[in-house]
Amino acid sequence: MPAKAAARKPRGRPKDEALVAVRRQQILDAAAPVFAQHGYGNTDVQFVADALQVGKGTVYRYFPSKEALFLAAVDRGMQRLTERFAADVYTIAEPLERMEQALRVYLDFFREHPEYVELLILERAEFRGRKKPTYAQHRDAHMPRWHELFRGLIAEGRMRDVPVERTAEVLNDLVYGTMFTNYFAARDESIEEWAERIMDLVFNGILSDAERAKRKGRRGNR
Amino acid sequence: MPAKAAARKPRGRPKDEALVAVRRQQILDAAAPVFAQHGYGNTDVQFVADALQVGKGTVYRYFPSKEALFLAAVDRGMQRLTERFAADVYTIAEPLERMEQALRVYLDFFREHPEYVELLILERAEFRGRKKPTYAQHRDAHMPRWHELFRGLIAEGRMRDVPVERTAEVLNDLVYGTMFTNYFAARDESIEEWAERIMDLVFNGILSDAERAKRKGRRGNR
Amino acid sequence: MPAKAAARKPRGRPKDEALVAVRRQQILDAAAPVFAQHGYGNTDVQFVADALQVGKGTVYRYFPSKEALFLAAVDRGMQRLTERFAADVYTIAEPLERMEQALRVYLDFFREHPEYVELLILERAEFRGRKKPTYAQHRDAHMPRWHELFRGLIAEGRMRDVPVERTAEVLNDLVYGTMFTNYFAARDESIEEWAERIMDLVFNGILSDAERAKRKGRRGNR
Amino acid sequence: MPAKAAARKPRGRPKDEALVAVRRQQILDAAAPVFAQHGYGNTDVQFVADALQVGKGTVYRYFPSKEALFLAAVDRGMQRLTERFAADVYTIAEPLERMEQALRVYLDFFREHPEYVELLILERAEFRGRKKPTYAQHRDAHMPRWHELFRGLIAEGRMRDVPVERTAEVLNDLVYGTMFTNYFAARDESIEEWAERIMDLVFNGILSDAERAKRKGRRGNR
DNA sequence: CATGAATGAGTATTCATTCAT
DNA sequence: TATGAATGAATACTCATTCAT
Numbered sequence: 067m068p069a070k071a072a073a074r075k076p077r078g079r080p081k082d083e084a085l086v087a088v089r090r091q092q093i094l095d096a097a098a099p100v101f102a103q104h105g106y107g108n109t110d111v112q113f114v115a116d117a118l119q120v121g122k123g124t125v126y127r128y129f130p131s132k133e134a135l136f137l138a139a140v141d142r143g144m145q146r147l148t149e150r151f152a153a154d155v156y157t158i159a160e161p162l163e164r165m166e167q168a169l170r171v172y173l174d175f176f177r178e179h180p181e182y183v184e185l186l187i188l189e190r191a192e193f194r195g196r197k198k199p200t201y202a203q204h205r206d207a208h209m210p211r212w213h214e215l216f217r218g219l220i221a222e223g224r225m226r227d228v229p230v231e232r233t234a235e236v237l238n239d240l241v242y243g244t245m246f247t248n249y250f251a252a253r254d255e256s257i258e259e260w261a262e263r264i265m266d267l268v269f270n271g272i273l274s275d276a277e278r279a280k281r282k283g284r285r286g287n288r
Numbered sequence: 289m290p291a292k293a294a295a296r297k298p299r300g301r302p303k304d305e306a307l308v309a310v311r312r313q314q315i316l317d318a319a320a321p322v323f324a325q326h327g328y329g330n331t332d333v334q335f336v337a338d339a340l341q342v343g344k345g346t347v348y349r350y351f352p353s354k355e356a357l358f359l360a361a362v363d364r365g366m367q368r369l370t371e372r373f374a375a376d377v378y379t380i381a382e383p384l385e386r387m388e389q390a391l392r393v394y395l396d397f398f399r400e401h402p403e404y405v406e407l408l409i410l411e412r413a414e415f416r417g418r419k420k421p422t423y424a425q426h427r428d429a430h431m432p433r434w435h436e437l438f439r440g441l442i443a444e445g446r447m448r449d450v451p452v453e454r455t456a457e458v459l460n461d462l463v464y465g466t467m468f469t470n471y472f473a474a475r476d477e478s479i480e481e482w483a484e485r486i487m488d489l490v491f492n493g494i495l496s497d498a499e500r501a502k503r504k505g506r507r508g509n510r
Numbered sequence: 511m512p513a514k515a516a517a518r519k520p521r522g523r524p525k526d527e528a529l530v531a532v533r534r535q536q537i538l539d540a541a542a543p544v545f546a547q548h549g550y551g552n553t554d555v556q557f558v559a560d561a562l563q564v565g566k567g568t569v570y571r572y573f574p575s576k577e578a579l580f581l582a583a584v585d586r587g588m589q590r591l592t593e594r595f596a597a598d599v600y601t602i603a604e605p606l607e608r609m610e611q612a613l614r615v616y617l618d619f620f621r622e623h624p625e626y627v628e629l630l631i632l633e634r635a636e637f638r639g640r641k642k643p644t645y646a647q648h649r650d651a652h653m654p655r656w657h658e659l660f661r662g663l664i665a666e667g668r669m670r671d672v673p674v675e676r677t678a679e680v681l682n683d684l685v686y687g688t689m690f691t692n693y694f695a696a697r698d699e700s701i702e703e704w705a706e707r708i709m710d711l712v713f714n715g716i717l718s719d720a721e722r723a724k725r726k727g728r729r730g731n732r
Numbered sequence: 733m734p735a736k737a738a739a740r741k742p743r744g745r746p747k748d749e750a751l752v753a754v755r756r757q758q759i760l761d762a763a764a765p766v767f768a769q770h771g772y773g774n775t776d777v778q779f780v781a782d783a784l785q786v787g788k789g790t791v792y793r794y795f796p797s798k799e800a801l802f803l804a805a806v807d808r809g810m811q812r813l814t815e816r817f818a819a820d821v822y823t824i825a826e827p828l829e830r831m832e833q834a835l836r837v838y839l840d841f842f843r844e845h846p847e848y849v850e851l852l853i854l855e856r857a858e859f860r861g862r863k864k865p866t867y868a869q870h871r872d873a874h875m876p877r878w879h880e881l882f883r884g885l886i887a888e889g890r891m892r893d894v895p896v897e898r899t900a901e902v903l904n905d906l907v908y909g910t911m912f913t914n915y916f917a918a919r920d921e922s923i924e925e926w927a928e929r930i931m932d933l934v935f936n937g938i939l940s941d942a943e944r945a946k947r948k949g950r951r952g953n954r
Numbered sequence: 955c956a957t958g959a960a961t962g963a964g965t966a967t968t969c970a971t972t973c974a975t
Numbered sequence: 976t977a978t979g980a981a982t983g984a985a986t987a988c989t990c991a992t993t994c995a996t
Contacts, residue, residue, distance in 0.1 A: 105413055107329040110969060121978040123973085132970060184416065190472070191327055191413035194406065199472060224499040226492070232485045233494060236466070243465020244458070250412070250421060263454050270448070270500060271493035272455060277446040278492060332986065343961040345989080354987065549857055551773040554990060565957040567994085576991065628860065634916065635771055635857035638850065643916060668943040670936070676929045677938060680910070687909020688902070694856070694865060707898050714892070714944060715937035716899065721890040722936060776965065787982040789968085798966065 090128050093118060094142045097135055102181035106136060106192045137197070140189050143182035144204045147175050151208070161215050162224070162269075169241060170261045176245045177257060183249040201242075209234060237268060312350050312360075315340060319361045324403035328358060328414045359419070362411050365404035366426045369397050373430070383437050384446070384491070391463060392483045398467050399479060405471040423464075431456060459490060534572050537562060538586045541579055546625035550580060550636045581641070584633050587626035588648045591619050595652070605659050606668070606713075613685060614705045620689045621701060627693040645686075653678060681712060756794050759784060760808045763801055768847035772802060772858045803863070806855050809848035810870045813841050817874070827881050828890070828935070835907060836927045842911050843923060849915040867908075875900060903934060 096117045101109050111132050115122040129135040154171050158164040176183050186201050212234045219225035244264065247253070253260075273281070318339045323331050333354050337344040351357040376393050380386040398405050408423050434456045441447035466486065469475070475482070495503070540561045545553050555576050559566040573579040598615050602608040620627050630645050656678045663669035688708065691697070697704075717725070762783045767775050777798050781788040795801040820837050824830040842849050852867050878900045885891035910930065913919070919926070939947070 105416060107414075111971085112969080115979095122971090123978050124976090126971070127977075187409060187413050191410050192329075194327060202472065223496055225494050226496050228488070228494065229485070232482075233489065235469070236462070236486050236489055239465035239469045240458070240462040241465070242469060243461035243463070245465075246468070247457070247461045247464060250424065260454075263451070264458050266450070267455065267458055267493065268489070269493045269495045269503065271489065271491045272447050272450065273491045274445055274448050281491070333988085334986090337962095344987090345961050346959080348988065349959070549860060551858075555992090556990080559958095566992090567957050568955085570992070571956075628857075631853060631857050635850075635853050636773070638771060646916065667940055669938055670940050672932070672938065673929070676926075677933065679913070680906070680930050680933055683909035683913045684902070684906040685909070686913060687905035687907070690912070691901070691905045691908060694868065704898075707895070708902050710894070711899065711902055711934070711937065713937045713939045713947070715933065715935045716891050716894065717935045718889055718892050725935070777967085778965090788966095789982050790980080792967070793980070793982095 086128070090138070091142070093125060093128055093135070094139045098139045098143065098179075098185060099181045101136055101139060101188060102184035106188045111135070133193075136185075137189070137193070137200070140182070140185045140200045143179065143185055144200050146179070147172075147182075147204065148207075150175050156211070161219050164215065165268075166261065166265050169264060170257060172241055173245065173248065173257045173261060176249065180249055183245065187246075205238060209238075212237075240264070240268070308350070313364070315347060315350055315357070316361045316364045319357055320365065320401075320407060321403045323358055323361060323410060324406035328410045333357070355415075358407075359411070359415070359422075362404070362407045362422045365401065365407055366422050368401070369394075369404075369426065370429075372397050378433070383441050386437065387490075388483065388487050391486060392479060394463055395467060395470060395479045395483060398471065402471055405467065409468075427460060431460075434459075462486070462490070530572070534582070535586070537569060537572055537579070538583045542583045542587065542623075542629060543625045545580055545583060545632060546628035550632045555579070577637075580629075581633070581637070581644070584626070584629045584644045587623065587629055588644050590623070591616075591626075591648065592651075594619050600655070605663050608659065609712075610705065610709050613708060614701060616685055617689065617692060617701045617705060620693065624693055627689065631690075649682060653682075656681075684708070684712070752794070756804075757808070759791060759794055759801070760805045763805045764809065764845075764851060765847045767802055767805060767854060768850035772854045777801070799859075802851075803855070803859070803866075806848070806851045806866045809845065809851055810866050812845070813838075813848075813870065814873075816841050822877070827885050830881065831934075832927065832931050835930060836923060838907055839911060839914060839923045839927060842915065846915055849911065853912075871904060875904075878903075906930070906934070 093114070097114045100113050100117055103109075104113065109132075111125055112122050114135070115125050118125070125135065129138065150171055151168070155164060155168045158167050186199070189197070189201075190199055213230045216225060216230040216233060220227050220230070244260070248260075271278070315336070319336045322335050322339050325331075326335065331354075333347055334344050336357070337347050340347070347357065351360060372393055373390070377386060377390045380389050408421070411419070411423075412421055435452045438447060438452040438455060442449050442452070466482070470482075493500070537558070541558045544557050544561055547553075548557065553576075555569055556566050558579070559569050562569070569579065573582060594615055595612070599608060599612045602611050630643070633641070633645075634643055657674045660669060660674040660677060664671050664674070688704070692704075715722070759780070763780045766779050766783050769775075770779065775798075777791055778788050780801070781791050784791070791801065795804060816837055817834070821830060821834045824833050852865070855863070855867075856865055879896045882891060882896040882899060886893050886896070910926070914926075937944070
């Protein structure tokens with residue numbers, strides 16, 4: 067209780083809030099794969115306790131309910147992804163390279179942590195309507211950066227003059243769908259290759275130059 | 289009255305197989321939105337019975353378990369989608385138009401039937417590992433047609449010479465992700481516009497002609 | 511309704527009550543082994559209907575409830591036993607021979623119809639307290655005859671002067687226990703041998719003449 | 733506190749294995765009369781919980797299923813009987829006295845614990861075929877002792893030279909049947925008298941000396 | 955009459971949460 | 976503070992019985 071802490075000078079061992087935070091994180095990291103394996107409904111809190119080799123009551127000391135535990139686990143997943151982006155994506159200045167890197171990091175993260183893919187599904191399935199999906203929070207937080215990046219590219223004449231919001235969403239959908247399908251289909255191809263393939267299409271489209279030219283003409287006629 | 293009736297005179301109320309099929313379908317159509325609203329675990333079979341204004345036992349006369357009921361409901365959804373494709377997509381001969389139409393029909397179907405989006409999620413969440421997702425069955429059934437279509441376009445020089453399987457998967461992922469996000473984000477933009485935006489990117493990519501040319505040169509240097 | 515039948519002269523086909531009785535008996539004979547196999551609680555009335563290849567409703571036309579059906583089946587078993595006794599036991603005049611025959615017929619009957627052993631158990635288990643066991647009814651109906659028989663033997667000096675009621679009950683208990691154990695233990699020895707063994711003990715006891723003499727002396731001292 | 737406690741300091745509430753055993757027994761002792769009163773199928777586990785004034789979940793903490801609970805209750809009954817035999821029967825050396833005592837103790841035990849008679853019936857009725865009856869296990873465990881006792885008596889010339897296995901079974905059937913009938917008929921006569929009557933018959937048979945002599949002659953002629 | 959479709963009351967079992975130790 | 980014993984609300988599924996056809 068902060069008020070109390072302010073009233074009395076902290077003396078002796080400070081209530082080790084940091085320790086509590088560490089413990090919470092340990093629990094979340096243990097809980098994620100357990101939820102991912104059994105699903106939300108079929109996961110007993112006891113399973114999580116077992117995975118940690120602690121009593122069930124202990125889990126409840128750190129999280130008020132199974133629901134809170136689950137949602138915190140999802141949240142922690144998205145936090146981690148954000149950290150990865152901060153370290154490995156937003157440090158790249160060149161816009162097109164940053165795009166490619168974002169795709170790679172994204173796919174790589176969920177291949178390393180398939181449990182978080184499950185958790186995103188489970189969150190949607192179980193808490194539909196009750197909560198804005200954690201994934202959507204993540205997406206909305208990052209979107210403006212991409213809009214800006216696109217605007218820059220268009221200004222420089224490197225990108226076609228397309229509506230940036232829509233385009234960002236289309237690309238986001240592509241990446242999102244790829245993440246899910248990658249996981250569901252247990253695709254084992256190298257991320258590197260997939261990423262290259264995707265970026266080629268995103269950058270160049272599928273049409274031949276001849277067809278593009280023909281269609282450009284047609285559109286002009288509209 | 290079937291011919292058989294002449295052979296042996298059945299006493300009492302005769303069975304009616306056709307009626308059974310109709311009844312099953314009515315139940316599935318009632319079950320889909322109920323499952324979609326409450327999720328699998330939170331759906332009492334009684335809710336489905338209530339929606340139909342019949343007794344719970346009646347539902348169990350037609351489906352041996354809640355699980356069977358749910359899975360049949362998902363299946364029925366994909367069946368409907370397949371019917372829509374047969375009627376509105378595969379009847380179009382021109383390849384690029386067929387692609388655009390496929391996208392439109394797909395997005396339209398799931399906007400009309402958002403309950404089936406939920407059902408796909410719930411199936412994955414609840415029966416993870418126990419069953420090949422119904423969606424994947426649908427995808428795999430349709431893929432070869434698109435491979436063929438792409439090969440034809442490449443042969444005609446209308447499409448860049450890209451690996452057709454990979455490309456088909458990337459596009460599939462894009463559509464799949466769009467369907468989910470459309471639903472989750474409750475995007476209210478017209479399908480028509482979205483489809484146009486997507487197809488523009490798919491056909492032309494995002495880069496300007498200048499950037500494309502520059503990169504084409506670079507790639508040649510690799 | 512007999513009264514009505516008296517009021518109007520029976521004309522045309524008489525309400526064939528005999529047919530109904532036959533049908534009831536067919537149902538009971540089919541029901542007995544079904545109940546015996548599954549137990550009372552685990553027997554669906556449908557099983558009985560299936561065994562008869564009729565609809566479930568038909569069974570209910572002849573018996574108002576599952577309970578009535580079951581109890582009637584038990585009753586029919588005891589009726590059959592009574593018939594066997596009338597034909598094969600009470601036709602024998604010589605008292606000791608009649609006793610031996612009674613034992614043989616009894617054990618034989620239940621070996622031929624093990625389903626009725628089960629039914630006796632099930633009746634007790636399921637309707638404990640709600641109904642005088644059918645078996646007990648049978649026993650009580652026959653007891654007086656045995657009392658009389660014993661009194662005759664004693665009067666003739668062929669049987670020791672023991673209290674006939676008690677003795678009859680002890681013998682009844684012996685036979686009753688043997689029937690159950692025979693069935694439960696699936697004893698396969700010939701009935702003939704068992705019966706002989708039992709009657710030897712009943713007639714002569716287990717003690718040697720010497721021991722009998724010694725004990726008789728002792729008892730005299732009391 | 734076990735030695736192990738020194739090795740690892742357990743945090744929180746320790747498990748107490750002894751308490752578990754006691755608790756299980758309390759539950760079984762409460763369950764026996766409840767099952768006996770309502771029958772197996774009609775007993776809600778809640779009834780047992782109510783009898784103990786605990787929650788239903790508590791019963792399930794100690795027994796994995798209603799079935800396990802029931803079977804354990806039957807088992808406990810036979811255990812108790814065995815204990816009584818060890819204390820009050822097998823401590824008697826004189827063979828004929830031991831026989832009389834066995835009968836008395838047996839009948840007395842089931843008069844004191846009529847619930848176990850019911851449980852034996854219910855076990856047979858409900859688990860027919862799925863399990864060797866607990867009663868039969870008890871019987872088979874004790875049989876060899878009686879065989880030995882009989883052989884001794886025959887060797888000493890105190891018992892007629894009859895086949896001991898068969899004889900033991902006949903007597904067992906007698907006792908078994910008596911136990912059931914005693915209970916079903918709610919006989920209120922003193923056990924002492926019944927036992928005496930039974931043993932008189934078992935020892936001496938029902939025939940008069942004259943009849944015995946006559947029949948012995950006849951048998952000799954066979 | 956015979957049938958089987960419809961019904962809904964009845965019950966074993968699970969598991970999130972609480973709290974005494 | 977950590978624990979696990981206790982709890983009871985929640986729910987899928989069955990089957991005796993009814994009754995329209």
